[in-house]
Amino acid sequence: xxxxxxxxxxxxxxxxxxxxxxxxxxxxxxxxxxxxxxxxxxxxxxxxxxxxxxxxxxxxxxxxxxxxxxxxxxxxxxxxxxxxxxxxxxxxxxxxxxxxxxxxxxxxxxxxxxxxxxxxxxxxxxxxxxxxxxxxxxxxxxxxxxxxxxxxxxxxxxxxxxxxxxxxxxxxxxxxxxxxxxxxxxxxxxxxxxxxxxxxxxxxxxxxxxxxxxxxxxxxxxxxxxxxxxxxxxxxxxxxxxxxxxxxxxxxxxxxxxxxxxxxxxxxxxxxxxxxxxxxxxxxxxxxxxxxxxxxxxxxxxxxxxxxxxxxxxxxxxxxxxxxxxxxxxxxxxxxxxxxxxxxxxxxxxxxxxxxxxxxxxxxxxxxxxxxxxxxxxxxxxxxxxxxxxxxxxxxxxxxxxxxxxxxxxxxxxxxxxxxxxxxxxxxxxxxxxxxxxxxx
Ligand SMILES: *Cc1c(COP(=O)(O)O)cnc(C)c1O
Numbered sequence: 043x044x045x046x047x048x049x050x051x052x053x054x055x056x057x058x059x060x061x062x063x064x065x066x067x068x069x070x071x072x073x074x075x076x077x078x079x080x081x082x083x084x085x086x087x088x089x090x091x092x093x094x095x096x097x098x099x100x101x102x103x104x105x106x107x108x109x110x111x112x113x114x115x116x117x118x119x120x121x122x123x124x125x126x127x128x129x130x131x132x133x134x135x136x137x138x139x140x141x142x143x144x145x146x147x148x149x150x151x152x153x154x155x156x157x158x159x160x161x162x163x164x165x166x167x168x169x170x171x172x173x174x175x176x177x178x179x180x181x182x183x184x185x186x187x188x189x190x191x192x193x194x195x196x197x198x199x200x201x202x203x204x205x206x207x208x209x210x211x212x213x214x215x216x217x218x219x220x221x222x223x224x225x226x227x228x229x230x231x232x233x234x235x236x237x238x239x240x241x242x243x244x245x246x247x248x249x250x251x252x253x254x255x256x257x258x259x260x261x262x263x264x265x266x267x268x269x270x271x272x273x274x275x276x277x278x279x280x281x282x283x284x285x286x287x288x289x290x291x292x293x294x295x296x297x298x299x300x301x302x303x304x305x306x307x308x309x310x311x312x313x314x315x316x317x318x319x320x321x322x323x324x325x326x327x328x329x330x331x332x333x334x335x336x337x338x339x340x341x342x343x344x345x346x347x348x349x350x351x352x353x354x355x356x357x358x359x360x361x362x363x364x365x366x367x368x369x370x371x372x373x374x375x376x377x378x379x380x381x382x383x384x385x386x387x388x389x390x391x392x393x394x395x396x397x398x399x400x401x402x403x404x405x406x407x408x409x410x411x412x413x414x415x416x417x418x419x420x421x422x423x424x425x426x427x428x429x430x431x432x433x434x435x436x437x438x439x440x441x442x443x444x445x446x447x448x449x450x451x452x453x454x455x456x457x458x459x460x461x462x463x464x465x466x467x468x469x470x471x472x473x474x475x476x477x478x479x480x481x482x483x
Contacts, residue, residue, distance in 0.1 A: 167198025279364020394429025
């Protein structure tokens with residue numbers, strides 16, 4: 043899925059003059075009233091006119107993208123915003139429990155349209171869960187998934203196994219699995235659905251369309267998103283660039299991409315070493331030098347937020363473009379402690395998310411404290427995956443068992459769970475139970 047001449051990733055480009063997209067964004071709202079049509083029911087294909095790479099008859103949908111934008115007073119307060127200014131876009135509501143379904147629906151549509159019979163991916167868990175689900179529901183293809191050893195949460199692994207995907211666990215981490223799946227796919231002619239696949243990003247653009255829809259088509263000031271392989275951030279930038287090009291919006295938000303401190307390639311390159319899009323010619327020597335440093339130091343990605351535990355993001359260049367499009371976007375890194383505290387606050391505010399998702403909220407809090415985001419600005423944090431994806435991290439954070447806490451989290455330098463909601467241990471006696479309830483409630 044790379045350019046044969048220059049080696050960089052392909053992009054889906056439309057001739058908007060020929061396609062003639064709608065002249066106003068609220069055109070899309072009317073589709074919801076026709077939700078008996080599967081394409082109008084889908085939160086991705088409701089926006090078909092803005093990702094018109096496949097004819098309607100070829101679209102594969104399982105009802106993805108029924109996701110909500112919610113204003114969150116509790117999380118807003120934690121982040122330091124004035125009331126009414128912080129929104130959460132909850133992508134955990136997708137059929138497989140993460141935003142990946144938006145992109146999978148699009149990649150799957152393309153794969154099917156060219157007659158693919160097998161599709162493969164390397165995954166930290168959610169891409170494989172999504173691919174496995176699309177295969178099992180539609181029976182159009184067989185899934186082959188590559189995961190690193192010991193790096194996948196049980197919630198995600200259980201999905202791949204249940205949905206019947208061929209699951210290859212290789213000795214190595216995500217970056218190794220990614221390198222292998224590319225080789226294997228090209229040798230065996232298997233369709234690759236990682237976000238090197240440009241159609242994945244087309245589907246993920248619709249997350250931004252739904253955010254705008256949730257804000258009655260008003261553009262927010264900030265979009266804050268966790269950064270792993272950087273497919274989401276790249277897709278968001280493309281969405282805004284295209285909407286502006288077509289004339290459907292007249293301003294774009296600023297983009298903040300949040301790395302985990304243990305997997306902070308984008309932060310290092312963009313904020314520390316000054317790597318920029320530079321009109322399509324980013325200085326590759328900066329990136330190569332950094333990767334050489336990683337290799338010579340034998341530095342591996344390491345964070346509790348397994349979905350963003352990636353040191354070599356495949357969409358790096360496209361993400362630089364997105365940061366450029368979005369009014370000088372910013373990149374920050376947050377620690378595992380900050381991620382888990384933010385996650386607990388998201389849960390307490392009514393929406394559960396997995397650790398990687400909470401990086402967006404932790405990042406927004408950091409940016410407010412640094413004065414980069416003003417408390418009066420309108421901020422949308424993307425919650426990328428469902429809470430039940432990684433219950434081990436959640437229980438360990440809240441647990442009363444210090445030994446277990448140390449075992450799971452201590453090695454990562456986390457000493458204190460600021461918002462722990464510990465289970466109360468009581469004897470099996472009615473008086474003691476009543477006493478405990480009165481004491482703690
Ligand atoms: C894949 C994933 C990410 C990372 O997204 P990228 O597009 O790879 O940057 C973040 N959070 C969750 C839950 C994910 O599944």
